[in-house]
Amino acid sequence: MAQPVAHAWTPQYLGQWQVPRATPFHNTVIGGLSGISYDPGRNVYYTVSDDKAEHGGVRFYSVRLGVSEGGIDAGQFLQMQELLDESGKPFSRSSMAADSPVLMPDAEGIAFDGVRNRLYWSSEGFAAEGSDDRPARLLQPSIRIAGLDGAYQGEFALPPGFAFSPDKATGPRPNGVLEGLSLTPDGRYLFAAMEHPLYQDGTAADEHNTGLVRITKFDVETRNAVAQFAYQVDRAAPGTGENGVADILALSESSLVVIERAASLPAAIAVRLYHADFGPATDVLGMPSLTGQPIAPMVKSLAVDLNTVGGLEPLDNIEGITLGPVLPDGRQSVVLVSDDNFQPFEVTQFLAFAL
Incomplete structure (x- = not known):
């Protein structure tokens, strides 16, 4: 499938700040940072951890x-806030026990809503088959709403096809679900991106194949999906x-920046940022399967290949992106964050760019 070309979106690298490995903070260990969103009114970034009870809730x-034209200063972690369940309690750490049928959410995306002063966060969920000594465990994907105090305020209705299926013929691939989340600047729409294709939509992108992932547009007021588009992920680097x-x-409402990331750590990682327009893309919300369908994917163009950026070393497992403040010279800043997976050979880093 030929890929159309979109207009350029070219960021300039400013610098990075690395968090010392295994930094303790408020009875947790900082790490697993898988999403980030900027609150300009408070001049803070909210970053969600995908830790599942090993180093905190x-x-x-x-x-x-401190982001400026000259780079990024050493940051400061100000607060840790647990996200709460429907009953107003932290998700139970005992739910990770081997004999438990329940799982902790796998938090991946986060988006701050300055209009309503709240957060949206996505969980990939988890699906594991049972065995003689372990029950089957299932937690469906979700997009939840939380106050800044972590309190549950509701959730979005996910489209058909986003639930795990026992036969793995349809639905999402485990650990390839709601990875990306972002709110439009006017606060009207929330976009959510799958990491990998649904089973019925074809193969995941590897060295030999591209892949079609679904990016869904939600109306924030109704909390329902109003449109959905296919985004073509490139083949993976060798x-x-x-x-x-x-x-x-x-x-x-019609333009995104997309992080494509392939990693086989500690050996290799490839991270690229693309500018993507919906343009003539087909609305696939009502399509059970994309396989064999004559659809038009989103229009995309390469903005920057992080592996080739001078001075950007090391480059780790980038998982989050947000607009930051406008710089004194008038350029818009962009901040990225990496997920160190709590591994000794990885690093938590905040990268700063300017547009």
């Missing part, structure tokens, strides 16, 4: 960063495993 952090969407950034 389901949580997000408030971080202050030795990096599968390529997928790590996060998205909504520039407008």
Whole structure:
């Protein structure tokens, strides 16, 4: 499938700040940062951890960063806030026990809503078959609403096809679900991106194949999906495993920045940022399967290949992106964050760019 060309979106690298490995903070360990969103009114970044009870509860952090034309200063973690369940309690750490049928949410995306002063966060869920000594465990994907105090305020209705299926003929691939989340600047729409294709939509992107992932547009007021589009993920670079969407950034109702990331750590990683327009893309919300369908995917063009950026070393497992403050010279800043997976050979890093 030929890929159309969109107009250029070219960021300039400013610098990075690395968090010392295994930094303790408020009875947690900082790490697993898989999404980020900027609150301009408070001048803080909210970054969610995908930790599943090994180093703390389901949580997000408030971080202050000094981003300028000259780079990014050492940041400061200000607060840790656990995300709460429907009953107003933290998700139980005992739910990770081997004999439990329940799982902790796998938090991946986060988006701050300055209009309504609340957060949206996505969980990939989890599906595991049972065995003689372990029951089957299932937690469906979700997009939840939370106050800044972590309190549950509701959730979005996911489209058909986003639930795990026992036969793996349809539905999402485990650990390839709601990876990217971003709110439009006017606060009207929330975009959510799958990391990998649904089973019925074809193969995941690897060294030999591209893949079609679904990006869904939700109306924030109704909490329902109003449109959905196919985004074509590039083939993976040799030795990096599968390529997928790590996060998205909504520039407008019709334009996104998409992070494509393939990693086989510690050996290899490839991270690229693309500018993507919906343009003539087909609305696939009502399509059970994309396989064999004559659809038009989103229009995309390469913005920057992070592996080729001078001075950007090391480059780790980038999983989050957000607009930051406008710089004194008038350029817009962009901040990215990496997920260190709590591994000794990885790093938590905040990268700063300017447009």
